[in-house]
Amino acid sequence: MSAEVSRKNVVVFTGAGMSVESGLQTFRGDGGLWEGHRVEDVATPEAWAKDPVLVLEFYNKRRRKVRAAQPNAAHRALVDLESAYDVRIVTQNVDDLHERAGSMHVLHLHGEVLYARSTRDPSHTQYLGDTDIALGDTCPLGSQLRPHIVWFGEMVPAMDEAARIVSQADIFVCVGTSLQVYPANSLIDAAPRRTRRIVVNPEVPDLVPGDICECIAKTACEGVPELVASLLR
Secondary structure, three states: OHHHHHHHOOEEOOOOOHHHHHHOOOOOOOOHHOOOOOOOOHHHHHHHHHOHHHHHHHHHHHHHHHHHHOOOOHHHHHHHHHOOOOOEEEOOOOOOHHHHHHHOOEEEEEEEEEEEEEEEOOEEEEEEEOOOOOOEEEEOOOOOOEEEOOOOOOOOOOOOHHHHHHHOOEEEEEEOOOOOOOOHHHHHOOOOOOOEEEEEEEOOOOOOOOOEEEEOOOOOOHHHHHHHHHHOO
């Protein structure tokens, strides 16, 4: 059997704490505000219906910050892990830092901020590059473009695929997530009983059962390179 076939599967589930050390804020920031806005005002279908201009400008600003950000040591360490393991990343993050670091297999649960989506046909998405979205920008069907983001209150189309990926994990690693956002927080239960579970987060979530999880109480940039080094040894 070849080394490629015998590789263990590592599934890494990443949250906002993965990118915060690249300068990208989390929506659970100071005072419960997301870059100065209530989540309900910029990240729900109701917010879009009420004030699409505000929502578009909010994501335009976030898009500019994502473009300016750079992958950090944790992103790069996960790329190094691919030299010895079959690594799949499932992320709650809407940035492209995993891809820019060089990760080969990334599934975005909550969408991608660098893409726009048709309001008429959700299957139509388009890469924005260096452009933003303005009111009046339309898809080929003539409907308004919106951020390609899964807002609170919307279904998460990639959940079934994410659960399938996690179900094949030999090692399941959670990085930088509070495990408080449903339904993504259920993924830790999708891993087989035999799976080695590891959580990397400065504050280990109360929901994590210590008897079946290894906990590394460090930031992503501290804990992930340390973990990768140990796995590669």
